[in-house]
Amino acid sequence: MYDMSDDIKEILISNDEIKKKVQELGKKISEDYRGKDLMLVGILKGSVPFMADLLREITIPCTMDFMAVSSYGNSTKSSGVVRILKDLDFEIHNKHILIVEDIIDSGITLSYLLDYLKGRKPNSIEIACLLNKEERRKVNVNSKYIGFQVPDYFLVGFGLDYAEKYRNLPYVGVLKDDVYK
Numbered sequence: 623m624y625d626m627s628d629d630i631k632e633i634l635i636s637n638d639e640i641k642k643k644v645q646e647l648g649k650k651i652s653e654d655y656r657g658k659d660l661m662l663v664g665i666l667k668g669s670v671p672f673m674a675d676l677l678r679e680i681t682i683p684c685t686m687d688f689m690a691v692s693s694y695g696n697s698t699k700s701s702g703v704v705r706i707l708k709d710l711d712f713e714i715h716n717k718h719i720l721i722v723e724d725i726i727d728s729g730i731t732l733s734y735l736l737d738y739l740k741g742r743k744p745n746s747i748e749i750a751c752l753l754n755k756e757e758r759r760k761v762n763v764n765s766k767y768i769g770f771q772v773p774d775y776f777l778v779g780f781g782l783d784y785a786e787k788y789r790n791l792p793y794v795g796v797l798k799d800d801v802y803k
């Protein structure tokens with residue numbers, strides 16, 4: 623029987639490692655935002671598993687919202703074009719915003735979103751990303767909360783997709799080369 627894991631060359635970050643890291647991040651965020659009006663903004667669809675887990679490790683009251691932006695399409699290279707497909711449902715004026723994202727790669731998506739959301743005058747705005755591919759950065763973006771630094775491989779799992787698939791893998795892995803062909 624075909625299983626998604628047959629397409630994986632290597633597991634880079636296990637589910638256990640992710641779990642531990644998300645607990646740490648949730649604890650840190652709960653301390654940093656104590657007494658503040660916190661709203662998590664997940665970027666669809668890649669942030670969904672990370673968002674769902676992080677949310678439940680945060681022990682202070684908070685709200686959540688989502689945005690959808692265009693990113694990679696079905697290729698493994700960034701187009702550099704950011705388009706907003708779904709905007710926030712809620713006002714962010716005077717709130718403390720934490721953008722939740724699966725991975726920062728070139729930084730183009732988040733740098734655009736930061737500017738866009740800053741225009742609505744939130745009290746503060748920071749980023750929590752599960753993965754950071756620092757060496758691929760084209761524009762400067764700083765994430766306050768980072769799960770793991772990762773090398774420049776194309777990764778799938780825990781929200782990350784290839785052609786919209788593999789998001790449901792419980793770990794972060796590297797695809798076998800023949801999957802791209």
Ligand code: IMP
Binds near residue numbers: 668727729777783
């Ligand atoms: P950036 O604008 O280049 O930083 O792109 C960020 C977005 O690209 C992420 O939200 C992902 O959707 C996607 N992305 C970047 N690197 C990878 C990867 O290795 N695997 C899957 N998606 C990726």
Ligand code: MG
Binds near residue numbers: 666667
């Ligand atoms: Mg994404």
